[in-house]
Structure formats: C-alpha cells, structure tokens
Amino acid sequence: MLETNQGFAYLAGAGVRVPVGIGVTLAPLRHPYYAAMEARSLALATGQPVTFGLGPGGTSFQTGVRGEPYRSQLGAMREYITTVRQLLAGGEVHAEAETFRCDARLAQCPAPPVELGFGVLRPRMARLAGETADVAITWLTPASYLRDTVVPALEEGAQSAGRPRPRLATILPIARRRPQHEPFKLAMASNFAHSRAPHYIDMLGKAGIAVDAADPIAGAKAIVAGGAFLCGDVDELAGMVQQYWDAGVDEVILNVTGIYNVEGAEAAVEELEVLLAALAASPAAPSTRAETIGAR
Known part of the structure; x- marks a missing residue:
C-alpha cells in the first residue's frame, strides 16, 4: 500500500x-x-x-x-x-x-x-543467505522450523563460505486474543495473500502446517494452530516469543498487520505498546533491541 x-x-x-x-x-x-x-x-x-x-x-x-x-x-x-x-x-x-x-x-x-x-523461507535460500548476506529475514516461519531447518542451513552456507553465520531476523505476525475476533480471522487479515502463495504453502508444509489455497479459512486455522501466527494473552505470547529466541533467532520483529487491518492504526499502536512493554519485562527477554513494524 x-x-x-x-x-x-x-x-x-x-x-x-x-x-x-x-x-x-x-x-x-x-x-x-x-x-x-x-x-x-x-x-x-x-x-x-x-x-x-x-x-x-x-x-x-x-x-x-x-x-x-x-x-x-x-x-x-x-x-x-x-x-x-x-x-x-x-x-x-x-x-x-x-x-x-x-x-x-x-x-x-x-x-x-x-x-x-x-x-528466506526454504533451506536452499537459507544456505545462500549464509554464504552472502548480513542478515536472513523470515516471515510466517514457526520457531521449530527455524530451529530444525533454517538455522542449520544458514550455518552450513556460512561454513562453506568461511564466514560467520548471518544474523537471523524473524518477523512475527502477532495479536492478543480478543473476544470480538477469532484468531483465524486475525490471521486471515494478516496473511491471506501469503497463505495462497505456492512458496509459502511449500514452506508451511515443510514446517508441518498443511495449507490449501482453495480453503483459506482452514489454512488460517492451521497457521494459528501451527504457531506461525501468534495469538494468545500476554503471558502466552511471551512464552511463544521465547521459543524463537531459543530457536536461534537474533532479532524479533513484531507485526500487527492483522490488528491494523481489522481495527485500524490506533489499535495497532496500542497493541505494540502493550506487547513491547510485556516482552521487555519478561525475565527471559534477551538484551537486544526491540523493534516493531506496523504493516508489511
């Protein structure tokens, strides 16, 4: 836009x-x-x-x-x-x-x-990023997929080029649970185009999340259930984000496009303020800078 x-x-x-x-x-x-x-x-x-x-x-x-x-x-x-x-x-x-x-x-x-x-979405591009990039940037990638697939591929590429592994920055589509919006509807508002794109469907399949472009509602529900779109109360979200740090992510970027698209800019800014304050206060929060992105 x-x-x-x-x-x-x-x-x-x-x-x-x-x-x-x-x-x-x-x-x-x-x-x-x-x-x-x-x-x-x-x-x-x-x-x-x-x-x-x-x-x-x-x-x-x-x-x-x-x-x-x-x-x-x-x-x-x-x-x-x-x-x-x-x-x-x-x-x-x-x-x-x-x-x-x-x-x-x-x-x-x-x-x-x-x-x-x-x-970066899939292993071959991750290996290339390991060889050539300063930072690998992922979107809609579950923590387990990063840990088991992307991080090893980055390390393999970096080792083959004789250089340090590039930083891993992961954009997390995220929202607090709301009584007026079912989580899958927020996921659709955030990721509808991605859930229909072949390269995202392939990546999600590799991550164990079955998505069919012909059934976007079922796909959105699978994306939420599989942890690619994070939704919960503040404490639950802090635990979900911690899984990304544990998976080897160096930088977490919070993306509230779903909230922006259903409730507007004011609600999106408020969402970021609440989430950043809660995550910064978490005992397990790493000493890296917190960043936000309102739309992608």
Whole structure:
C-alpha cells in the first residue's frame, strides 16, 4: 500500500530519524544499481544504519512484472546481492548477469552502514543467505522450523563460505486474543495473500502446517494452530516469543498487520505498546533491541 523506502524517507523528513530495516524489497522491481542507491540514500536521509532486505518475490509476481520468472531463483539472487554489495563498497562493477547488466560505480560519500539482508523461507535460500548476506529475514516461519531447518542451513552456507553465520531476523505476525475476533480471522487479515502463495504453502508444509489455497479459512486455522501466527494473552505470547529466541533467532520483529487491518492504526499502536512493554519485562527477554513494524 505504501512503498517502504519512500515511507521511511518521509518519516526522516518529518524528523523521525531512527535505524530502519526493510523486509523485503523485491528485486524484480529494481536494477541492482537503483537498489544500492536507494539503500544508501535511506541511510543518508535517516543518518542511521539501514538493514536493506532483498528477495525475489513469488514466481507469479516475477512473471507479472518481467514477463517470465527467474530461470534460477538462487542464481538470480546471488548475482543481484553480489552486485549491490560491490556498488555499496564503492567498486567499479562490471556484471553481465542473466537478468541485468551493470557497468557502473556508485558515487561515494560518507554514510551510515547498510546491512544487506535476504528474505528466506526454504533451506536452499537459507544456505545462500549464509554464504552472502548480513542478515536472513523470515516471515510466517514457526520457531521449530527455524530451529530444525533454517538455522542449520544458514550455518552450513556460512561454513562453506568461511564466514560467520548471518544474523537471523524473524518477523512475527502477532495479536492478543480478543473476544470480538477469532484468531483465524486475525490471521486471515494478516496473511491471506501469503497463505495462497505456492512458496509459502511449500514452506508451511515443510514446517508441518498443511495449507490449501482453495480453503483459506482452514489454512488460517492451521497457521494459528501451527504457531506461525501468534495469538494468545500476554503471558502466552511471551512464552511463544521465547521459543524463537531459543530457536536461534537474533532479532524479533513484531507485526500487527492483522490488528491494523481489522481495527485500524490506533489499535495497532496500542497493541505494540502493550506487547513491547510485556516482552521487555519478561525475565527471559534477551538484551537486544526491540523493534516493531506496523504493516508489511
């Protein structure tokens, strides 16, 4: 509904200059040169570090904007993130990739650091993130799936490249239980498009959550039951979030899109205030920064 980079730039112009993260910017919409310039521009506008997440999007989206999907999702993203990183580092780039050409150098100036992230759902992309990214960004991924599948794949990729495992940042769709809204309806308000996308259905299946695009209500109920959408009272939610820290997540991002879509912005802000206060007060809360994102 609002292009994320422009939204953050608007906030910076309004005086809200804080570290920001994007999970994720879709590569089919941007030449790598523009992505690098956009990420660096955001760091300059905010005066703060930026985590710039990149992802290929679904194959149907790729076809819709390119006329065809990437022949190789992994190959396209490896070429893409490598080129963006080289441009941000100030090097002269000569790349003849399958999906783009880049013979250019990004004009250099002092700027806060930019972290490059990868949107990760499945093991092969996680291994690539382990090799090439600063941070792996996940969405709708149950804690057990991260522990058993994503974290080992990240470690495997990092080990093969002789580098430390990238940070793991997980976006959690979350809501307190409400008498006026059944949990599956909040999940549908938050994740309806994801529960119909083949790559999300495949990931959820690997996580033991059976979702059928033809039955979105049953899919939403399965997503809640399987712990991909978190819903409960405050104490229950604190326990659910703790499972993510225990699974090896380094950064938790709370997403209240479901509340925003059914009750509006005021209710969403209140939800974040209550949840952040409760989670920060939890004895098991790690000493990392708490972050919020209102919509994705």
